[in-house]
Amino acid sequence: xxxxxxxxxxxxxxxxxxxxxxxxxxxxxxxxxxxxxxxxxxxxxxxxxxxxxxxxxxxxxxxxxxxxxxxxxxxxxxxxxxxxxxxxxxxxxxxxxxxxxxxxxxxxxxxxxxxxxxxxxxxxxxxxxxxxxxxxxxxxxxxxxxxxxxxxxxxxxxxxxxxxxxxxxxxxxxxxxxxxxxxxxxxxxxxxxxxxxxxxxxxxxxxxxxxxxxxxxxxxxxxxxxxxxxxxxxxxxxxxxxxxxxxxxxxxxxxxxxxxxxxxxxxxxxxxxxxxxxxxxxxxxxxxxxxxxxxxxxxxxxxxxxxxxxxxxxxxxxxxxxxxxxxxxxxxxxxxxxxxxxxxxxxxxxxxxxxxxxxxxxxxxxxxxxxxxxxxxxxxxxxxxxxxxxxxxxxxxxxxxxxxxxxxxxxxxxxxxxxxxxxxxxxxxxxxxxxxxxxxxxxxxxxxxxxxxxxx
Amino acid sequence: xxxxxxxxxxxxxxxxxxxxxxxxxxxxxxxxxxxxxxxxxxxxxxxxxxxxxxxxxxxxxxxxxxxxxxxxxxxxxxxxxxxxxxxxxxxxxxxxxxxxxxxxxxxxxxxxxxxxxxxxxxxxxxxxxxxxxxxxxxxxxxxxxxxxxxxxxxxxxxxxxxxxxxxxxxxxxxxxxxxxxxxxxxxxxxxxxxxxxxxxxxxxxxxxxxxxxxxxxxxxxxxxxxxxxxxxxxxxxxxxxxxxxxxxxxxxxxxxxxxxxxxxxxxxxxxxxxxxxxxxxxxxxxxxxxxxxxxxxxxxxxxxxxxxxxxxxxxxxxxxxxxxxxxxxxxxxxxxxxxxxxxxxxxxxxxxxxxxxxxxxxxxxxxxxxxxxxxxxxxxxxxxxxxxxxxxxxxxxxxxxxxxxxxxxxxxxxxxxxxxxxxxxxxxxxxxxxxxxxxxxxxxxxxxxxxxxxxx
Numbered sequence: 001x002x003x004x005x006x007x008x009x010x011x012x013x014x015x016x017x018x019x020x021x022x023x024x025x026x027x028x029x030x031x032x033x034x035x036x037x038x039x040x041x042x043x044x045x046x047x048x049x050x051x052x053x054x055x056x057x058x059x060x061x062x063x064x065x066x067x068x069x070x071x072x073x074x075x076x077x078x079x080x081x082x083x084x085x086x087x088x089x090x091x092x093x094x095x096x097x098x099x100x101x102x103x104x105x106x107x108x109x110x111x112x113x114x115x116x117x118x119x120x121x122x123x124x125x126x127x128x129x130x131x132x133x134x135x136x137x138x139x140x141x142x143x144x145x146x147x148x149x150x151x152x153x154x155x156x157x158x159x160x161x162x163x164x165x166x167x168x169x170x171x172x173x174x175x176x177x178x179x180x181x182x183x184x185x186x187x188x189x190x191x192x193x194x195x196x197x198x199x200x201x202x203x204x205x206x207x208x209x210x211x212x213x214x215x216x217x218x219x220x221x222x223x224x225x226x227x228x229x230x231x232x233x234x235x236x237x238x239x240x241x242x243x244x245x246x247x248x249x250x251x252x253x254x255x256x257x258x259x260x261x262x263x264x265x266x267x268x269x270x271x272x273x274x275x276x277x278x279x280x281x282x283x284x285x286x287x288x289x290x291x292x293x294x295x296x297x298x299x300x301x302x303x304x305x306x307x308x309x310x311x312x313x314x315x316x317x318x319x320x321x322x323x324x325x326x327x328x329x330x331x332x333x334x335x336x337x338x339x340x341x342x343x344x345x346x347x348x349x350x351x352x353x354x355x356x357x358x359x360x361x362x363x364x365x366x367x368x369x370x371x372x373x374x375x376x377x378x379x380x381x382x383x384x385x386x387x388x389x390x391x392x393x394x395x396x397x398x399x400x401x402x403x404x405x406x407x408x409x410x411x412x413x414x415x416x417x418x419x420x421x422x423x424x425x426x427x428x429x430x431x432x433x434x435x436x437x438x439x440x441x442x443x444x445x446x447x448x449x450x451x452x453x454x455x456x
Numbered sequence: 457x458x459x460x461x462x463x464x465x466x467x468x469x470x471x472x473x474x475x476x477x478x479x480x481x482x483x484x485x486x487x488x489x490x491x492x493x494x495x496x497x498x499x500x501x502x503x504x505x506x507x508x509x510x511x512x513x514x515x516x517x518x519x520x521x522x523x524x525x526x527x528x529x530x531x532x533x534x535x536x537x538x539x540x541x542x543x544x545x546x547x548x549x550x551x552x553x554x555x556x557x558x559x560x561x562x563x564x565x566x567x568x569x570x571x572x573x574x575x576x577x578x579x580x581x582x583x584x585x586x587x588x589x590x591x592x593x594x595x596x597x598x599x600x601x602x603x604x605x606x607x608x609x610x611x612x613x614x615x616x617x618x619x620x621x622x623x624x625x626x627x628x629x630x631x632x633x634x635x636x637x638x639x640x641x642x643x644x645x646x647x648x649x650x651x652x653x654x655x656x657x658x659x660x661x662x663x664x665x666x667x668x669x670x671x672x673x674x675x676x677x678x679x680x681x682x683x684x685x686x687x688x689x690x691x692x693x694x695x696x697x698x699x700x701x702x703x704x705x706x707x708x709x710x711x712x713x714x715x716x717x718x719x720x721x722x723x724x725x726x727x728x729x730x731x732x733x734x735x736x737x738x739x740x741x742x743x744x745x746x747x748x749x750x751x752x753x754x755x756x757x758x759x760x761x762x763x764x765x766x767x768x769x770x771x772x773x774x775x776x777x778x779x780x781x782x783x784x785x786x787x788x789x790x791x792x793x794x795x796x797x798x799x800x801x802x803x804x805x806x807x808x809x810x811x812x813x814x815x816x817x818x819x820x821x822x823x824x825x826x827x828x829x830x831x832x833x834x835x836x837x838x839x840x841x842x843x844x845x846x847x848x849x850x851x852x853x854x855x856x857x858x859x860x861x862x863x864x865x866x867x868x869x870x871x872x873x874x875x876x877x878x879x880x881x882x883x884x885x886x887x888x889x890x891x892x893x894x895x896x897x898x899x900x901x902x903x904x905x906x907x908x909x910x911x912x
Contacts, residue, residue, distance in 0.1 A: 053806055053824050053836060054910065060805070061828070062663060140705060184665075197709045207518060208709030209640075209665070215706050220698040220724055226732040227724075229705050236692060236706070242676040249596060249685050250671050250692070251707060253653045253664030268676055268683075276682040349516070350509055368509050372517070380509060389845065389859070401857035403845070454510065 030177040033170040033330040039284070040327065042320040043174065046282040050257065051181040057280035059257055061182035066258035067212075067248060067269060068175070070189030070196060073262045073286050074204065076156070076166040077304045078295040080115055083191045084127055085163065086150050088115070090134040106130055123238050131192070131216075132233035139228040140194065140218060147198040164203055169333040171260075171286075175204060183258065188212045188248060190240035190265060194231070205345065205373070212251040214239045240265045245272035255279075262286040263305025270310065270319060283319035285310060290325040293332075347392065347430060348373050351438055351451035356419045358447075365413045367420045369451060377402075381417035383409035395431060397440070399424040423448050486633040489626040489786040495740070496783065498776040499630065502738040506713065507637040513736035515713055517638035522714035523668075523704060523725060524631070526645030526652060529718045529742050530660065532612070532622040533760045534751040536571055539647045540583055541619065542606050544574075546590040562586055579694050587648070587672075588689035595684040596650065596674060603654040620659055625789040627716070627742075631660060639714065644668045644704060646696035646721060650687070659789075661801065661829070668707040670695045696721045701728035711735075718742040719761025726766065726775060739775035741766060746781040749788075803848065803886060804829050807894055807907035812875045814903075821869045823876045825907060833858075837873035839865035851887060853896070855880040879904050 034040040050059040071077035080088070088110050095101045095111060102108055106126040109117040118126035135143060151164050159166060175185055187206055189196050193213030200206045217234035220227065239247040245268050248256065259266070259273035262285060274283040287307065288297050298307040314321050324331065353367035361367060365382035371390060372378075377399065378387040386404035390397055402421060408414070426448055427440040433450075440449040490496040506515040527533035536544070547566050551557045558564055562582040565573040574582035591599060607620050615622060631641055643662055645652050649669030656662045673690035676683065695703040701724050704712065715722070715729035718741060730739040743763065744753050754763040770777050780787065809823035817823060821838035827846060828834075833855065834843040842860035846853055858877060864870070882904055883896040889906075896905040 053826065054822065058806075058910075065665075186665075193706070193709060209521075209642075209707070211709060218702055218705055220701045220728070222727070222731075227701065227728045229701065245676045245683065245685065246674055249674055250649070251665070253649060253667060271678070272676070272683045275678075350514075366510065370509065387845070388856075389843075400844075400859045403856045454514075 030180065031170065031173045033173055033328060035327055035329050037327055039320050039322045042282075043177075043284070046258070046280070047177065047181050050280050059279050063254070063257065063279060064178075064181070064183040065252060065254050065256040066178050066183045066185045067188045067252075067256045067260070067273065068171070068185060069244075069261040069263070069266045069269075070187050070191055070200075070213075071262075072288065072305045073260055073266070074167060074171050074175075074187065076159075076163075076168075076294065077262075078288075078297065078301075079157065079304075080119075081191060081304070082163050083131075083195045084115070084118070084124075085154065085156075086147065086195065087127065087130045087134050088118075089150060089154055090146065091130050094134060101133065104129070104133065107133065123240065128235070135194075135216060135231045136233045138231050139223075140231065141228070143194060143231060144198050147195055151199055164199055165332070167203060167333045168286075168328075169330045170328045172204070172333045174260075175206075178258070179205075184210070186210045186212055186248075186252060186256075188239065188244055188269060190214055190238070190243075192216055193239075212239060212247045214243075242268045244269035248272065256281075258282045258284075260284045260286070261310070262288065263307050264310045265305055267310040267313070270317070274317060274319065283314075283317060284322060285314055285319055286322045287311065287324065289323050290328075290331065292325075294324060296325075345373075346432055346436075347371055347397070347438070350454040351379075352454050353420060353449060354437075354452050355450040356416065356423055356448075359419065362412055362416055365416050367416060368454065381420050383407055383413050383417050386421065395429055397427060397430045399427055420449075486636070487626065487629045489629055489784060491783055491785050493783055495776050495778045498738075499633075499740070502714070502736070503633065503637050506736050515735050519710070519713065519735060520634075520637070520639040521708060521710050521712040522634050522639045522641045523644045523708075523712045523716070523729065524627070524641060525700075525717040525719070525722045525725075526643050526647055526656075526669075527718075528744065528761045529716055529722070530623060530627050530631075530643065532615075532619075532624075532750065533718075534744075534753065534757075535613065535760075536575075537647060537760070538619050539587075539651045540571070540574070540580075541610065541612075542603065542651065543583065543586045543590050544571075545606060545610055546602065547586050550590060557589065560585070560589065563589065579696065584691070591650075591672060591687045592689045594687050595679075596687065597684070599650060599687060600654050603651055607655055620655055621788070621790065623659060623789040624742075624784075625786045626784045628660070628789045630716075631662075634714070635661075640666070642666045642668055642704075642708060642712075644695065644700055644725060646670055646694070646699075648672055649695075668695060668703045670699075698724045700725035704728065712737075714738045714740075716740045716742070717766070718744065719763050720766045721761055723766040723769065726773070730773060730775065739770075739773060740778060741770055741775055742778045743767065743780065745779050746784075746787065748781075750780060752781075801829075802888055802892075803827055803853070803894070806910040807835075808910050809876060809905060810893075810908050811906040812872065812879055812904075815875065818868055818872055821872050823872060824910065837876050839863055839869050839873050842877065851885055853883060853886045855883055876905075 031040060049055050049057040050064065052058065068074055071081040091107055091110050095107060102111060106118060106129045109126060110130055118124060120126060155162055156166055178185055185206060187196060187200060191213050193211050193215055196213050197208040197211045200211055201208065215236040217232045217236050218229040219232055220229055237243060237247055248269060255277060256273045257279050259270050261270055270283045274281045288295050290296060297304055298311060348371050351369040353361055355361060367382045368379040370378050375390045375392055377390045384405040384407050386402045388402035389400040426442045428443050429441045431439050433439055436453045438451040439447045442448050487496060505511055505513045508514065524530055527537040544566050547563055551563060551567060558567060562574060562585045565582060566586055574580065576582060611618055612622055634641055641662060643652060643656060647669050649667050649671055652669050653664040653667045656667055657664065671692040673688045673692050674685040675688055676685055693699060693703055704725060711733060712729045713735050715726050717726055726739045730737045744751050746752060753760055754767060804827050807825045809817055811817060823838050824835040826834050831846045831848055833846045840861040840863050842858045844858035845856040882898045884899045885897045887895050889895055892909045894907040895903045898904050
């Protein structure tokens, strides 16, 4: 028991340290990829101010809305935004089968790689044209499959890696840090919501209902008696510049207290979040200054988000400016760390005990464990139901006391129940095995519980 | 301790019973205003099927999206929907100050009470006209104030009660039952989101980001340097009929597994939810059959939602039809029960201990308690931080074991800490006192903890 309590205590102090803010850099840094400096300090200060009990600037959780731009803020937008790369690859693929498409001058530009032409105009009208050509008539399910096929096969021209690996590790950490302080995080992207929603939940754990984006009109129909939504060429909302606060109002309906962007296209939502907000608020601009590790651009950029007026305004508005070269010790959520994130996400779900303390389990007695993204645990001992709280940190996991019902069952089952519940008290870590097995381990790294995944 | 354990056990069994479904009608009926019958049984069966571990039709919580129509499904829509009543009252109020308005034939119709004229046309164009006249040019904040003023002053012509009291108790219970099984509930209403969001969070606990509605266009501007959103006459989305599945896709981005409506305007979203859905799904239609307690209407109704084709289709589609007269023992979330709901909501938030076991507290030692809507508890003993889980049921509350840090402090503070934490173990109930005080009581109804609210 002592062992377990110490683990709980240590892990809990880590958790508490998160709240204590500055001290969290001592106990366990929730933002390890951020170098010490004004940007990192400003983030800690804001989160502590709004989330600390008794703080005069405390903000209740229901009001802790944070909005993140996507391209250039959470993931790479150079040389062209993900969605531009997608539609250009898509039109090339389609043009092979449908040569007639090439008649369209914008399709021709895409085939000739004249990206500049496509990006002309305030809202990249050439791109919208190709978007309409490639998307129109697809059902939303067919479109999702297109995007997934592209994401699995396409790779970035410079970094030669799948696009979805080119997300920013420091921003991944920031999302996690805000969530651990009961912020609800939304992506407010000029990219199409239909495109972004397909993969952000997997990469950032942000569910579709928390993605605000440009909206292409869809049409409802029954096809062979089955309801489908068919994409049309019309656009309902272009979620950029003034469209961002408008989209935030229409989709979220609540003014954010934190806003993260990287271009003039985010200026209006930065203003909307921070100017005259009765609640304590925070604005941050990611400034791309690192040509070596990523890209350096602001005024003069053909494809990516221009950053001029928003940058000039930052100091007067009190917006924090992140200098990637100076402030980020690591840029990319590289494959390994993405896998680690996926790993801990794989922990969430429903599990069936296959072995307890190397003594197996009864065939007729199913002992189960469900772990939620918030660390809540529940399940059945096979006789009784239980629930409680787990603290998860990297590959360490520790279970708090469990509340359980007290039904009686056959001796053999009651024996398994006591071995099962007792085992949790010794757990300090976990690892994923082959065939999706989950092992819960003790302080010496010995397996004390083995689970198989219960299919969703 | 025994006392406390028994309470925990009983309350927990109630909780478990909720999961056990049918047996829950024995232990504690989560739907007390629903008469036993096919409708009530169908609801229990569906929820148990999708939320029970090991069930072949289990649906993971992230996919448990439930959508509710508003007018006529969650609240009264006769003789006219709330928003119609609102805009008609508004235009009357405005016409007094701006006689020029009366030139408009639709305004004249409103002043003459010729509601029929306003409701003509597929989308009640006359009403949209008045909506535009009354809303255009207002900032979203000014509009919110208008709606609140109306909600506080207006009363229903037949029931002579504030409109917001005319919500359906059985549907309130259904929302709570679904939430307790990790459903995320959305309102998908043909009413304007800007109108509905102002009050649904207070009445149903549904936050603005979970309200999908008709969308009036707004314009972003800086007024005297402050960002504002100004309502325009244009409409972006009319969230009715085919507009509902479209709105669900655009705003939620995930197909629901449960849909609740009352008119042909909900047919498309009922189809979208239930036809060919790979997940176990559920559709329900509220049929207004009770002229005595509420209204009876379906085919022939001037103002309210027509119910013809959706009703014909119900049996072939397997949609559950609620016959209000037969299935609801109580119709209205009357003032008392609304207050009860508000009461338990008042429990949520941050509290400062003012007295512990009738022995007061130290001036310099602040012991705090925060209770979340999910029953999570956390706070500071003044020396250490703690967290845990509470089970709340009506005015009964019981605290599970608390995990705490183990910092040492001055003897007097450590004494208060132990009195504070020990006190929780005896709590079985709560009541709200004057001046917003919170009393936690023991099994004999004695106050053992007194708290004052910490202002948000």
